[in-house]
Amino acid sequence: MFKVCVLGSTSKGNSTFIKINTTSFLIDAGISARVISKRIREIGEKMSDLAGIIITHEHNDHIKGIKALAKNNRIKCYLSDETFGKLKNKLKNIDIELIEIGKSFSLSSSNLEIIPYESSHDSVDPLVFRIDYHQIPLIGYITDCGFLNTYLIDGFRGVKILFIESNHSFDHLLQSSYPEFLKVRILGRKGHLSNWAAGEFIYEVKPQIAILGHISEENNSPEEALAEIETVLAVKERFNLPFLVISPNGSRSTVIKGKL
Numbered sequence: 001m002f003k004v005c006v007l008g009s010t011s012k013g014n015s016t017f018i019k020i021n022t023t024s025f026l027i028d029a030g031i032s033a034r035v036i037s038k039r040i041r042e043i044g045e046k047m048s049d050l051a052g053i054i055i056t057h058e059h060n061d062h063i064k065g066i067k068a069l070a071k072n073n074r075i076k077c078y079l080s081d082e083t084f085g086k087l088k089n090k091l092k093n094i095d096i097e098l099i100e101i102g103k104s105f106s107l108s109s110s111n112l113e114i115i116p117y118e119s120s121h122d123s124v125d126p127l128v129f130r131i132d133y134h135q136i137p138l139i140g141y142i143t144d145c146g147f148l149n150t151y152l153i154d155g156f157r158g159v160k161i162l163f164i165e166s167n168h169s170f171d172h173l174l175q176s177s178y179p180e181f182l183k184v185r186i187l188g189r190k191g192h193l194s195n196w197a198a199g200e201f202i203y204e205v206k207p208q209i210a211i212l213g214h215i216s217e218e219n220n221s222p223e224e225a226l227a228e229i230e231t232v233l234a235v236k237e238r239f240n241l242p243f244l245v246i247s248p249n250g251s252r253s254t255v256i257k258g259k260l
């Protein structure tokens, strides 16, 4: 059995709950510990069961709740050496395990394998992840990534569930009131993914379910994200993909459940 629930995915806070058989964990903890705990209870899960928190990068919207959450619940944090360098103060007295690009790790004695891939973002060592169960690619998790390449397409091809950021509509961003430097940052190779880029990646990787997250409140909307991605897929003659689009209003998603 697997269960995925996006607890929040906006520029104000990102965290996703994943449970595979009996092993549950979070990717990022960028929402307050109180809200994360509440949302985990709402979906019938327990904080005390969490086997770890995996951190993509050090930006505040991905780590805001980490200190209180990890400390109060004695949860181990998994992050890269360079990211740890940025978060040392927040992670004092917290059990950590350093992870590395290309070196898989597991959270328990389960048959889970988590493989960190290099992302392209304006942080010290941004990571995205593929999660395998019994050596079968189950979940791909890509957020805060300015540039998708064949290394990621090959790495994520065939995952059953793909969480991917669909940050902005290109046209919407160009016309927005954002200052020029911010537009350049978002559109740059170390920024965020557009709807169009997410659509291209979904087409290449061909997941069974796509979850669209990190949708900008200013430069996108769930409707625009879905419409633009469906246009990409329609051009490529692929229509029949179930989508879950995460609202940028900070609420949690519905729960995706399935058999392994």
Ligand SMILES: [Zn+2]
Pocket: 057, 059, 121, 123, 144
């Ligand atoms: Zn970021």
